[in-house]
Amino acid sequence: MFKQIILASAMVFVAVSVMAADIQLPEPDKSNKTTLIQSLEDRQSQHEFSDKEVDNQTLSTILWSAYGVNRADGKRTIPTAMNKKDLNVYVFNKDGIWLYDADANTLKQQSNENHLDLFQKQDYMNSVSTVLVYTGSGEDYAVMHAGSAYQNVELYVAASNMASIVRGYFDHEEVAKVLNLPTGQRVIISQAIGWKK
Numbered sequence: 001m002f003k004q005i006i007l008a009s010a011m012v013f014v015a016v017s018v019m020a021a022d023i024q025l026p027e028p029d030k031s032n033k034t035t036l037i038q039s040l041e042d043r044q045s046q047h048e049f050s051d052k053e054v055d056n057q058t059l060s061t062i063l064w065s066a067y068g069v070n071r072a073d074g075k076r077t078i079p080t081a082m083n084k085k086d087l088n089v090y091v092f093n094k095d096g097i098w099l100y101d102a103d104a105n106t107l108k109q110q111s112n113e114n115h116l117d118l119f120q121k122q123d124y125m126n127s128v129s130t131v132l133v134y135t136g137s138g139e140d141y142a143v144m145h146a147g148s149a150y151q152n153v154e155l156y157v158a159a160s161n162m163a164s165i166v167r168g169y170f171d172h173e174e175v176a177k178v179l180n181l182p183t184g185q186r187v188i189i190s191q192a193i194g195w196k197k
C-alpha cells in the first residue's frame with residue numbers, strides 16, 4: 001500500500017512538472033560519427049531551406065549540441081564563465097515559442113502563436129520553420145556563450161547535412177517583447193535551422 005501511494009505521488013509530480021503544453025524531448029541522438037574535422041570542412045551558412053520541418057528528435061540533438069548537459073554534474077556542451085549558465089535558448093516554430101530546459105530535456109511553452117514572421121527580413125527565411133534565439137544578461141560573457149552555442153549547432157548541422165545560418169538581422173526589441181524577457185535579459189542573436197533545399 002505504502003509503495004502504491006509513493007508511486008501515485010511520483011506520477012502526479014511528473015504530470016505537474018511536465019505541463020500539458022510542454023514537450024518532453026527524446027534523448028539526443030549521439031550516433032553521428034562524422035569527424036570534427038569533416039564538420040569544420042563542411043560548415044557554411046545556407047541561404048536556401050526546404051519546407052520540411054525539424055522533428056523533435058533532431059531538435060533535441062541540436063539543442064543538446066547548443067547548450068545541453070554533457071556530464072553527471074549538470075555542466076554543459078559549452079564552457080560558461082564562472083559556470084554561470086546565464087544563456088537561454090528559445091525555439092520559435094509554427095506551434096509557438098519554447099524555452100529549452102537542458103536539465104529536464106524539455107521545451108517549456110512560452111506562447112502558442114506563430115511568430116516566425118519576426119525573422120522574415122530576407123527572402124530565404126520564408127521557408128524556415130525553426131529559429132533558435134539566444135538570450136542572456138547584458139554582460140559580455142552571455143554574448144560569448146551564445147557564440148559558443150551557435151557554433152556547436154553550426155558544426156552539428158554540417159555533420160548532419162542540414163542547413164543553418166546565424167542571423168542578427170531582425171527586430172531584437174520585438175522579439176524581446178514576445179519573449180517577455182525579465183529585466184536585465186536581452187536578445188543576443190538568432191539562428192535559423194532546417195534542411196537543405
Ligand SMILES: Cc1cc2nc3c(=O)[nH]c(=O)nc-3n(C[C@H](O)[C@H](O)[C@H](O)COP(=O)(O)O)c2cc1C
Binds near residue numbers: 043044045122166169
Ligand atoms: C553574428 C552574426 C550575424 C549574422 N547575421 C546574418 C543575417 O542577419 N543575415 C544573413 O543572411 N547572414 C547573417 N550572418 C551570416 C554571415 O553572413 C556569414 O556567416 C558570412 O557571410 C560567412 O559565410 P559562412 O557562414 O558561409 O562562412 C551572420 C553571421 C554572424 C556570425
